[in-house]
Amino acid sequence: MKKIEIAAYGAPEEVARCVEAGELGPPGPGEIVFDVLAFPINPADLSFCRGNYRLHPALPATPGAECVGRVTAIGAGVAGIKPGDLVVNMQRENWAQARRIKADDAVPIPAGVDLAQAAMLRINPPTALLLLEDHVALGHGDWLIQDVANSAVGRHLIVLAHARGLRTINVVRRADVEAELRALGADVVLQDGPDLAQRARDAASGAPIRLGIDAISGEATRQIMQCVADGGVVVNYGGLSGEDPRIDRPSLGVRGVSLMGFMLGRGLAKRSPEAVRALYADLGTKLRDGTLRAPIDSSYPIEAIRQALLHAQRAGRHGKILVLPNGPL
Ligand SMILES: NC(=O)c1ccc[n+]([C@@H]2O[C@H](COP(=O)([O-])OP(=O)(O)OC[C@H]3O[C@@H](n4cnc5c(N)ncnc54)[C@H](OP(=O)(O)O)[C@@H]3O)[C@@H](O)[C@H]2O)c1
Secondary structure, X not given: OEEEEEOOOOOHHHHEEEEEOOOOOOOOOOEEEEEEEEEEOOHHHHHHHHOOOOOOOOOOEOOOOOOEXXXXXXXXXXXXXXXXXXXXXXXOOOOXXXXXXXXXXXXXXXXXXXXXXXXXXXXXXXXXXXXXXXXXXXXXXXXXXXXXXXXXXHHHHHHHHHHOOOEEEEEEOOHHHHHHHHHHOOOEEEEOOOOHHHHHHHHOOOOOEEEEEEOOXXXXXXXXXXXXXXXXXXXXXOOXXXXXXXXXXXXXXXXXXXXXXXXXXXXXXXXXXHHHHHHHHHHHHHHHOOOOOOOEEEEEEHHHHHXXXXXXXXXOOOOEEEEEOOOOO
8 A cells, every 4th residue: 555654854855765565454343444436635735744734643654634435344333434435534644545543534525526526525625614603793794805816725715705785805926817717606706916805895885894814824815804894703714924924014904814723633623523414414415416616627646746735835836736546536
């Protein structure tokens, strides 16, 4: 069995290696074994390899926050999952050809889901959903603004917000994605740059922008704070600039804008296991019917992890980079 290992923290394409690992063996009681069909390379995986992520496991370590798998064997006492089922693993270390995990950590997903989309179900769709649900009670017609709108999270958020009758201002760093984001339901697409707050206010025709969502940090956080109306909330959920968020004291102190941080794990931990499964079942249905879809730029075999990682770090991608550890889907 092959898996990806990092033996040191550093440039992802330098530290990640595809290595031969021992066979997993049969599942023990309460365990399942599955073949990993696909995994995406997410920004957090790149941070993990660089040593910038919140988790620093002992090395060597296997990255991989998410994947989709097909169950090959179940251990004694496992109910509700059978060989052949598709599952998403709620635990890490998924950059491998196969995994043996506790059955309780597997979320079954509906048959008929596009496998490549299913590989990207665990993290970004619920992140978009919880960013919308957990911070500000927004009503029909309310405005929000987000940066990194062309990311997978940003695209899911546009779709979910539009379905609720919310209006979105979407900040991007390249103009060529505007038509695609509008087709998803984006009300406004603005290119990042000077006078963003004024352009956002104009776009909303002076209506209050009650929620701001930022995944860049650094100066971008300050900019989004300036876009949000008095008493509004900015939620920071990423640090693509590599910097800590900068805040704007007049926005914070004089206008009463709040800055909050979001982490999917904390958001899910507030919900019961039943609610989490229901949330994933609903998002799985939305993947299956095509309501939610993250574009995919390219796919690579597991042996080509270096090329895959280099590609994932290139600007101007047209979607995610996927790795298919057991061959084409
Ligand atoms: N807190 C959480 O629990 C959580 C959960 C999921 C994701 N996230 C975060 O959400 C963000 C998006 O993740 P994703 O998987 O949706 O991303 P993705 O689909 O891989 O897309 C990455 C996006 O980031 C943009 N980008 C990259 N570097 C940038 C920079 N320095 N300034 C502005 N934009 C930049 C790219 O813009 P172009 O399209 O122009 O190339 C692209 O749209 C990441 O920061 C990720 O870590 C956080």
